[in-house]
Amino acid sequence: MRDSDVLDKNPHVSRSALEAIHGQVFGWALSRSDYDPAVAEDLVQQAYVELLTGKARFDNRSSLRTFVFSVVQNLARSRYRRIASRLRLVKAAGISAVDDAVQPIEPNENAAVWKVVQELPQRQRDIVELVFCRDMTIEAAAAVMGVTVGTGRAHYDRAKKTLKKKLTNIGAGIDD
């Protein structure tokens, strides 16, 4: 870590370290935003703002990647809470059509495997993505998701069993 790289408000974070994980962070943001690249970029940008202002302070208790993933996860949650409350207000006001309501872009579900993953409950889908696709440990994935390691492990086991069963049924060729 070059000294000049270090963020003023976050002494354990450097620009080059963030640049090294930028692609992975964007991938995670993409999955948090229903695969909308514009929203994902905004989430990543907002996460960097949180780090630059010191609002999100990294203190080396986990890896930087786990920490930044958690920041993105929290930002995505707040964003969807805001959208949900706005939609509730719109519904309460009895407005049938809203032009600026966010319509999630459906990911390319041609891949049968990915479709099966999408059918999993949210928490199971998250842990599968973090552990299998983003090379995280169950502990780190649980930290990102904001659940205990025990809960994370339970979601992981259930997801794995369901996936193996369903993928075997569709003949995706993942037999042990």
Added chain:
Amino acid sequence: MTDSDTPLRVALREAQAGVENAGVPQFDRVWAAANARTQSLRRKRRVVAGSVAAAAVAAIAFGLLMPREVELRFVDEDELLGTTSWFAPSDGLLPEYQFDIYQEIPVLIESTETFGGALL
């Protein structure tokens, strides 16, 4: 994760790669935008803090510089009593100033002479 998970892992990674086909935006561009947003946030905060400080200074200055309509002054109790007098409203009924009608009681003339067995 065990070795038996490897095929599942490979399958999921391939599937995910197909989904995440959106190009990763350039780090420099995102970083520059984040920096600009941070600067803008700081400017906004400075403007708000400056406005609050200016309002506070203006309020204090107004309080100090505003001319007072009534000047507060210390009043000495003895001086106040010495310059104060009080008259009863009924004093005006008295025939003369400081004349007390009750100081002298009028005495009726006593007669010692009699007429027909009775005192005159």
